[in-house]
Amino acid sequence: DARVTQTPRHKVTEMGQEVTMRCQPILGHNTVFWYRQTMMQGLELLAYFRNRAPLDDSGMPKDRFSAEMPDATLATLKIQPSEPRDSAVYFCATAWDSLETQYFGPGTRLLVL
Amino acid sequence: DQQVKQNSPSLSVQEGRISILNCDYTNSMFDYFLWYKKYPAEGPTFLISISSIKDKNEDGRFTVFLNKSAKHLSLHIVPSQPGDSAVYFCAASGSARQLTFGSGTQLTVLP
Numbered sequence: 360d361a362r363v364t365q366t367p368r369h370k371v372t373e374m375g376q377e378v379t380m381r382c383q384p385i386l387g388h389n390t391v392f393w394y395r396q397t398m399m400q401g402l403e404l405l406a407y408f409r410n411r412a413p414l415d416d417s418g419m420p421k422d423r424f425s426a427e428m429p430d431a432t433l434a435t436l437k438i439q440p441s442e443p444r445d446s447a448v449y450f451c452a453t454a455w456d457s458l459e460t461q462y463f464g465p466g467t468r469l470l471v472l
Numbered sequence: 473d474q475q476v477k478q479n480s481p482s483l484s485v486q487e488g489r490i491s492i493l494n495c496d497y498t499n500s501m502f503d504y505f506l507w508y509k510k511y512p513a514e515g516p517t518f519l520i521s522i523s524s525i526k527d528k529n530e531d532g533r534f535t536v537f538l539n540k541s542a543k544h545l546s547l548h549i550v551p552s553q554p555g556d557s558a559v560y561f562c563a564a565s566g567s568a569r570q571l572t573f574g575s576g577t578q579l580t581v582l583p
Binding site: 363392394400402403461462464 | 506508513514515516517518521561568570571572573574575576
């Protein structure tokens with residue numbers, strides 16, 4: 360049963376702290392997307408990678424957010440320093456070669472106090 | 473600037489009746505459209521899609537209609553079941569093959 364895995368599922372932190380969210384793509388998927396879901400904006404694309412190379416991170420606040428894929432089995436999204444407005448659910452989704460049928464992980468619910 | 477809009481944040485329907493969820497888009501370069509379904513505490517799951525060369529695609533109880541001239545698509549669920557209660561996201565993509573999502577519609581199917 361192939362699934363996208365995300366850790367942690369929940370994170371509560373204080374403003375100013377670093378937050379790292381992890382995603383394990385479905386084996387064989389070479390495209391990884393990071394989304395943020397808020398009540399006001401719905402699902403926003405933050406960044407995406409193909410074959411571990413970043414293709415588009417225009418949706419990401421560059422000064423505090425960074426996304427990497429150290430290897431084919433791990434994608435990370437970091438926020439440093441975190442702010443209360445970063446509170447949201449962060450989803451990772453993966454696909455085979457940028458096909459539109461993306462498979463989403465369960466999300467990381469982040470609360471920054 | 474929302475390129476994909478779902479103007480109804482919520483919809484309630486009686487079990488057995490038809491549910492119609494609507495979505496409008498503004499970018500004429502979009503050529504592929506999808507619907508995703510999301511339950512609480514889970515990620516969205518793919519439901520059905522349609523290419524711009526078609527105006528209808530059907531999969532069981534789910535049918536998606538595309539009206540390119542109106543830049544409008546809709547998802548019909550017939551008959552609606554209580555298990556269909558979820559948030560439904562409309563999404564669109566163009567040549568860049570990135571998905572742009574709408575803000576979602578919460579569907580509640582009443583028993």
